[in-house]
Amino acid sequence: MSTGRMGKQSDELLRVVVVGGGTGLSVLLRGLKQEEVHITAIVTVADDGGSSGRLREEMDMLPPGDIRNVLTALADTEPLMEKLMQHRFKNGNGLAGHNLGNLLLAAMNEITGDFVSAVKMLSGVLAVRGDVLPASTQSILLKAEMADGSIVEGESQIPLAGKRIRRVFLDPVDAVPLDEALVAIAQADLILIGPGSLYTSILPNLLVKGLYEEIKRSSAQKVYICNVMTQPGETDGYSAADHVDALYDHVGEPFLDTIIVNSAEIPPRVLEKYAEKGATPVFFDFDRLQALNLNIVAKSLVTFEGGYLRHNARVVSKEVVALLPKQKKRMAGNE
Structure with missing residues (x-):
């Protein structure tokens, strides 16, 4: 709770x-x-640009970018974890341009099979103060x-x-x-x-x-x-x-x-x-x-x-x- x-x-x-x-x-x-x-x-959940847009199209999932920003803002974590959540890769074939927090939500989405459950799981990991809902x-x-x-x-x-x-x-x-x-x-x-x-x-x-x-x-x-x-x-x-x-x-x-x-x-x-x-x-x-x-x-x-x-x-x-x-x-x- x-x-x-x-x-x-x-x-x-x-x-x-x-x-x-x-x-x-x-x-x-x-x-x-x-x-x-x-x-x-x-x-x-209308975002269709950048990393969110790519994941939305390639992974058939809701765009994670705005959700990620809100989770990070409400998280009770060390500054380093916030930097990790917001880190955007500059290099890597297929990885460049993606944000680590977006990828974590994509992974949770695959694991749970449900975007809302993915957000809740990541909220628990980040000790989010409150609830984040699409x-x-x-x-x-x-x-x-x-x-x-x-x-x-x-x-x-x-x-x-x-x-x-x-x-x-x-x-x-x-x-x-x-x-x-x-x-x-x-x-x-x-x-x-x-x-x-x-x-x-x-x-x-x-x-x-x-x-x-x-x-x-x-x-x-x-x-x-x-x-x-x-x-x-x-x-x-x-x-x-x-x-x-x-x-x-x-x-x-x-x-x-x-x-x-x-x-x-x-x-x-x-x-x-x-x-x-x-x-x-x-x-x-x-x-x-x-x-x-x-x-x-x-x-x-x-x-x-x-x-x-x-x-x-x-x-x-x-x-x-x-x-x-x-x-x-x-x-x-x-x-």
Whole structure:
């Protein structure tokens, strides 16, 4: 049974469900695992690029990359083990480009015959704090309809198209969510959406048939952690409210209670570095967010690592914990 930072059993802890994928989610989880909460990460399985894409095609398995990043972020291991999990081979016929953590998940998948069991087995090896679940166990292809009406196939190809995205959708459209993910959402005391790539990391989860419906049904507060910078080829020129609008447009209705957004100024030297790649700060449009009836948490939430912006995991995690109910909600049957 998973335990919290101070040794409490998971059934005594407030439960936080985090939905997303990519680097942003992993950064958040590194801070959140230090808090006295039980974490369940529900992770996208639409990745089709790099090592994940190769294993997906050659091994007929779910892409392991985002799962690997989350497992590593939540692991209670020595720094050397983290380096091993994230090590990418530079040489070797057929090995170059692969990530050791991805290969470990592929091996576990072969041993257990089941990807979910593989993730659980590796979670035990890494002493992961919490639960890591794929959004679905079906092979999912992410597609995007662009503003000009063209269709782009593949999560890795969508940002490269250089066109404005009108919507993304799944193939198959009726992909079924993992039952354990639905249970985790139903039991959640707080549901976090993001941070992460809006169209290629977050929305693929919400589009899994039945998963969003369970989020909507939950009485837990629903919180969106907005990205700090726009993503070239995906959210060019987007403000914070534009991100929220895209989420609402895809699920067909408003569903968020709170948005956590960075309000700190970005140093010019950092802006210049990002401008070279076509990225700009996500504009904090307070009035539009207010008009969306959102509780707004606007703070200085960033840190600078090697000239790059990252969410300050500890600061964001403290803001998340402050939004939690004061006590664990009573479950049906215990009232």
